[in-house]
Amino acid sequence: MTQAFAILRNSGALIVLVVTYVVFSVAAPSFFGIQNLLDIVHVISPMMIVATGMRLW
């Protein structure tokens, strides 16, 4: 149980990411696929850059 909590604490964001992706892929089959994932990464590029700068300081 303690080990499960430790995994959850250390990999919480990764688990949320995978679960969210799976849930939306089941709900909308067109969501699943490498091209959609590449488009998502394309869209978040500006936010990733801003977030990097913000968390540096």
Place this chain on the structure above:
Amino acid sequence: MSGKLDISVGSIAYVASALFALIMRAGSVPFSAAVAISIVAGVALGCVNAAIVVGLRVNSLIATLGTMIAFRGLGLFMTDGGLVVLPERIKALGNVAIGPLYIDTIVAVVILLAVQLVHRRTTFGRQLTAIGNNEDVARRIGIPVDRRTVATLLISSAFAAIAGIIYTLQVGVNTAKIGDGMEFTAVAAVVVGGISLFGGRGNILTSVILGSLIFQIIRSGLQQVGADPYSYRLVEGVVIFIAMYADALKTGHADSGGGRLFRKG
């Protein structure tokens, strides 16, 4: 990492975007020069932030709240609050790809990797973490806290300007909505990804990638399942609240009304 917040980055992105779009529309300056000028303008706005935070000793949150409003006003003044459409030949640059990856994705990843390297492998990065853990102690052991604060503010402004330019290239137009709320989503993304809002902890690389991906997957997923567009912000708000509260619980700030973030600069 240093436990402070610059919430004017969205407005800096907007000003850089407006300047870039105006220069490109005028057509007399090459693309690379327009990019450089817009980034320098962003850094100049960062200098204003630095002067207020370090020079006048104003709390970073309050100082950048003021400049967030002022910088957006500057951008609106420059564009008359209207649209500035990029020329067609420049618009095309927003979707250029090398192999499966778009150029802007590559730029973002290179910036992330560079910052991660600086954070993990340099004295500068370790000093920022030390400042985030305890600014008073960092000052006592001889870390130049003010100089580090100025440096990080300027880097953050330069990144905001780059983000503004990339976003403008993606959509092909400068609008008054560019950068609006970007600062809060960015903070929320890194907290969701695992960096503490209270400074000193977390991995920039994984937290930025994971947090940003989670937010966009939620938004794209809701679009694909045909959810009401007005529900996106509601769902994102719930995610932000849960992440912030979990972070506060983990760092022991849940019962201190925001703790260190609001007590110190």
